[in-house]
Amino acid sequence: MTLMTRKGIADLRSREEIRAERRKGRTGVYLIAPGMLVLALFFALPVLVLLAMSLYVKPEGAEIGEFVPGFEIGNYATVLAAYWPELLRSFGFALIATVLALLIGFPMAYLVAVRLREKSLLQGILLVLLIAPFFSSFILRTQAWKQILADEGFIAQTLKFLAILPADGHLTATPIAVVAGLTYNFLPFMVLPIYANLGRLDTRLLEASGDLYASPMTSFFKVTLPMSAPGVFAGTLLTFIPAAGDYVNAALLGNNRNTTMIGQVIDSRFFKVIDYPGASALSFVLMVSILILVTIYIRRFGTEELM
Amino acid sequence: MTILAPRTETTATGADLHLSGITKRFSSFVAVKELDLVVPSGTFFALLGPSGCGKSTTLRMIAGLEAPSEGSISIGGQDVTGLASHQRPVNTVFQSYALFPHMSVLENVAFGLKRKKDKQAMDKAKAGLELVELGHLANRKPIQLSGGQQQRVALARALVNRPQVLLLDEPLGALDMKLRRQMQLELKNIQTEVGLTFIHVTHDQEEAMTMADVVAVMNGGRIEQMGPPRELYELPKTAFVANFLGKSNLMRGTVTGQEAGILSVLVNGQRILLPADRAVQTSGEVVVGVRPEKISISREGFAGENRLTGTVIDVSFTGTTTEYLVEVDGIGTIGTFAQNRGQQQAAEGDTVHLSWEAQHSFGLAGAEHEDAGVDQT
Numbered sequence: 001m002t003l004m005t006r007k008g009i010a011d012l013r014s015r016e017e018i019r020a021e022r023r024k025g026r027t028g029v030y031l032i033a034p035g036m037l038v039l040a041l042f043f044a045l046p047v048l049v050l051l052a053m054s055l056y057v058k059p060e061g062a063e064i065g066e067f068v069p070g071f072e073i074g075n076y077a078t079v080l081a082a083y084w085p086e087l088l089r090s091f092g093f094a095l096i097a098t099v100l101a102l103l104i105g106f107p108m109a110y111l112v113a114v115r116l117r118e119k120s121l122l123q124g125i126l127l128v129l130l131i132a133p134f135f136s137s138f139i140l141r142t143q144a145w146k147q148i149l150a151d152e153g154f155i156a157q158t159l160k161f162l163a164i165l166p167a168d169g170h171l172t173a174t175p176i177a178v179v180a181g182l183t184y185n186f187l188p189f190m191v192l193p194i195y196a197n198l199g200r201l202d203t204r205l206l207e208a209s210g211d212l213y214a215s216p217m218t219s220f221f222k223v224t225l226p227m228s229a230p231g232v233f234a235g236t237l238l239t240f241i242p243a244a245g246d247y248v249n250a251a252l253l254g255n256n257r258n259t260t261m262i263g264q265v266i267d268s269r270f271f272k273v274i275d276y277p278g279a280s281a282l283s284f285v286l287m288v289s290i291l292i293l294v295t296i297y298i299r300r301f302g303t304e305e306l307m
Numbered sequence: 308m309t310i311l312a313p314r315t316e317t318t319a320t321g322a323d324l325h326l327s328g329i330t331k332r333f334s335s336f337v338a339v340k341e342l343d344l345v346v347p348s349g350t351f352f353a354l355l356g357p358s359g360c361g362k363s364t365t366l367r368m369i370a371g372l373e374a375p376s377e378g379s380i381s382i383g384g385q386d387v388t389g390l391a392s393h394q395r396p397v398n399t400v401f402q403s404y405a406l407f408p409h410m411s412v413l414e415n416v417a418f419g420l421k422r423k424k425d426k427q428a429m430d431k432a433k434a435g436l437e438l439v440e441l442g443h444l445a446n447r448k449p450i451q452l453s454g455g456q457q458q459r460v461a462l463a464r465a466l467v468n469r470p471q472v473l474l475l476d477e478p479l480g481a482l483d484m485k486l487r488r489q490m491q492l493e494l495k496n497i498q499t500e501v502g503l504t505f506i507h508v509t510h511d512q513e514e515a516m517t518m519a520d521v522v523a524v525m526n527g528g529r530i531e532q533m534g535p536p537r538e539l540y541e542l543p544k545t546a547f548v549a550n551f552l553g554k555s556n557l558m559r560g561t562v563t564g565q566e567a568g569i570l571s572v573l574v575n576g577q578r579i580l581l582p583a584d585r586a587v588q589t590s591g592e593v594v595v596g597v598r599p600e601k602i603s604i605s606r607e608g609f610a611g612e613n614r615l616t617g618t619v620i621d622v623s624f625t626g627t628t629t630e631y632l633v634e635v636d637g638i639g640t641i642g643t644f645a646q647n648r649g650q651q652q653a654a655e656g657d658t659v660h661l662s663w664e665a666q667h668s669f670g671l672a673g674a675e676h677e678d679a680g681v682d683q684t
Contacts, residue, residue, distance in 0.1 A: 202403075202405070204401060204403055204405045205405050205407060205408075207372050207392070207401070207405065208399070208401055208405035208406075208407070209407075209418070210371075210372070210391065210392040210393045211370055211371075211372070211392050211393070211397075211398055211399045211401075211465075212393075212398065212418050212419035212422060212464070212465075212468070213393045213394075213419050213422035213423055213468070214393055214418070214422050215391075215393050216393075218393075218422065222418075223407060223409075226409045227407075227408070227409055229409075
């Protein structure tokens with residue numbers, strides 16, 4: 001019965017209507033085409049080239065940088081065996097930096113988005129300050145951290161005075177410096193999504209929660225935090241993914257012993273050692289590992305809004 | 308729809324609420340002025356007034372969401388002025404409902420019970436949802452419910468905690484008229500059932516009168532008058548109450564004499580009788596009032612002691628009644644209405660006789676402004 005009725009309606013639709021619908025469908029294709037073209041040219045194609053390059057082989061007696069197309073899966077085994085510590089370290093540093101950025105960034109976002117909601121001038125100033133670092137060079141700002149953490153700097157001196165850092169200890173060229181740099185550089189990527197999310201937080205819900213016997217602390221964990229989950233989720237992804245692949249912080253603030261990150265290795269394989277297949281294989285491993293980690297994360301903590 | 312849950316445990320009863328000398332200032336604006344109020348346990352109490360009169364602020368101070376600038380609040384004999392909202396034995400049904408969108412309906416209702424570490428939180432929450440007839444929607448998210456259903460979830464979420472005082476902040480404001488009337492009856496039934504002290508803030512005078520045992524009419528941060536709805540309606544003490552709670556005809560005059568407890572008031576040459584015990588002021592300039600339905604209108608003759616003659620300037624038929632506006636020379640426009648019992652109606656331009664019994668007049672102070680509270684909501 002239903003089927004018949006629907007068929008009847010379909011028959012009743014004029015050709016004009018059907019044509020109009022097709023036109024609508026074509027408009028969608030036109031709109032999406034430029035984006036798809038850019039993605040195909042500048043993302044899909046390079047990834048395929050990278051994949052192919054990662055399987056190239058070096059023929060006997062070839063010169064430096066001379067490789068021929070091949071299917072050498074062994075390239076992956078070689079680089080993984082040689083650089084798994086750097087890979088693990090990259091994820092470790094990125095994880096610590098993400099957690100630190102969350103701990104520092106959430107209160108910042110909360111202050112600006114919720115506490116200063118009625119004070120739009122102050123809120124605006126703080127927002128500008130939050131974005132201000134983007135107006136100066138990434139390299140320059142990272143370089144500045146060398147000064148901040150220098151032996152004669154305020155932080156190192158204070159820590160030495162408090163005997164937290166031994167008298168002959170350093171902050172520069174240590175894992176601490178690298179993680180500090182990563183945390184600092186990716187902090188805005190943590191704060192902004194959380195800010196955007198908390199900006200929509202209905203504070204009347206916090207009043208209701210208090211009215212229902214929840215202390216401010218309980219209200220935070222039962223209402224504010226769960227409701228800001230999509231922002232926290234986006235912020236952690238936006239911090240972790242670039243931090244795991246970063247090499248500037250490790251290069252400028254680290255040393256050659258225990259701070260080398262996978263990005264640095266890829267950089268030196270490509271441009272110093274001229275080992276294109278090795279560098280490509282590592283890039284691919286990094287990309288796939290991040291993809292797997294992020295997938296697990298989304299499956300575990302992902303909210304409906306993101307899926 | 309009727310809600311009459313089996314009377315299982317109604318051990319919890321409300322507590323007396325005392326407000327003494329409560330003042331609330333927001334920078335230069337005074338929202339509530341030296342308010343003294345006692346709400347006896349188990350009362351359905353309505354705070355009625357136009358928007359901005361301070362009624363919501365008063366409610367928020369009882370809930371602990373605002374701190375009074377001066378004065379103290381006590382519930383059941385315990386001073387709660389310094390307590391934070393989560394430490395007070397009160398719960399609120401918010402105008403916006405404020406349901407937690409990330410929780411199911413059942414989790415919303417169980418929220419307060421869980422905070423109090425009630426071991427039977429889930430069972431009690433389910434029973435609470437049954438009370439408002441929403442047991443079958445327990446696993447839905449609030450956004451999937453209609454406005455009326457959300458309102459009932461908000462009510463259940465507050466009620467299950469058996470607070471000593473339940474605060475209702477215009478909880479029916481967002482509902483359409485039909486649903487409002489239905490929810491009014493349900494709320495009243497539930498209050499009778501659970502026996503808690505309800506404080507209901509509203510700007511709808513009909514709602515306040517239908518539901519409450521005691522109504523306090525607020526204006527400009529003060530309580531103008533307080534009492535059972537009938538008393539407030541029949542004997543308003545201020546022009547604001549006379550006009551805000553229903554309609555009134557107010558006429559300015561001078562007391563010329565008193566005989567056997569009846570005042571004679573001369574209103575622009577017309578003598579109006581007014582019982583002295585129904586007057587706020589018994590000498591000098593006064594404002595005499597009478598409710599429209601107390602006045603009988605006729606083209607033939609008078610039926611009461613107070614008599615005025617005027618010309619009909621407007622007739623509006625409303626179904627059960629017909630409303631008339633009558634212009635009386637030197638006094639002004641008097642409104643009245645008559646039940647439609649098949650009598651011949653007065654038409655515009657007709658000369659009519661208005662009359663009412665002396666006992667239906669009420670007297671206000673001469674300093675009152677006749678238009679106070681007119682058309683305010």
